[in-house]
Amino acid sequence: MYLCNSNMKTRYILLSLVVACLVAACGDGHYAPKPTAYLRLTFPPHAYQSYDTLPLPFTFELSQQASVQWKKNERGDKWLDLEYPAYGGVVFISYKAMRDRRDLAKYIDDSYEMLKTHYGIASGIDEQVFCNADRRVYATTNRLGGKNVASTYQFWATDSLHHFLHGSFYLDRTPNNDSLQPLIQYIQTDLDHMIETLQWRED
DSSP states (O other), X not given: XXXXXXXXXXXXXXXXHHHHHHHHHTOSSOOOOOOOOOOOOOOOOOOEEEEXXXXXXXXXXXXXXXXXXXXXXXXXXXXXEEEETTTTEXXXXXXXXXXXXXXXXXXXXXXXXXXXXXXXXXXXXXXXXXXXXXXXXXXEEEEEEOTTOSEEEEEEEEOSSSEEEEEEEEESSOOXXXXXXHHHHHHHHHHHHHHHTOEEOOO
């Protein structure tokens, strides 16, 4: 009986030592969750080439990472999409010819109405005005902040007399603009450059 109790005690001590070693090997017992991992994106240096829209009366410098897709509706109205196939981004650009200043006022109002659809989600809007009197390019850009904003950049540009251009940038991804901020800034830089190099072509 004594020998049996001795063996049980020995086994209990050995089992306790094994458990203690396992606990020690697993760390100090405190669990610290890992921070959320964001998508790692790398981008080539910005590079541009001149692009003539041909059917429409304007030219600009286009990012070499983007391609142009032309669209036309049943009325024959034409517009173009700047697509970033490597990043799932697209910039919808529409052009309207103006007859007088009333058209200008209407198109600007329409642009702000489109912008208003994001007010409830955006955490802030950074509006910037661009003016190049020599080229007669007057533009307004809007950067929209907020994790779930679908369109993070919208702009309109005009010569104030004949031409009006509107654009909006979207990513074909579930909105999570905190993790996508490097990509958003990369394409926004391209759009700023497009506006800076915009020229109207008078036929």
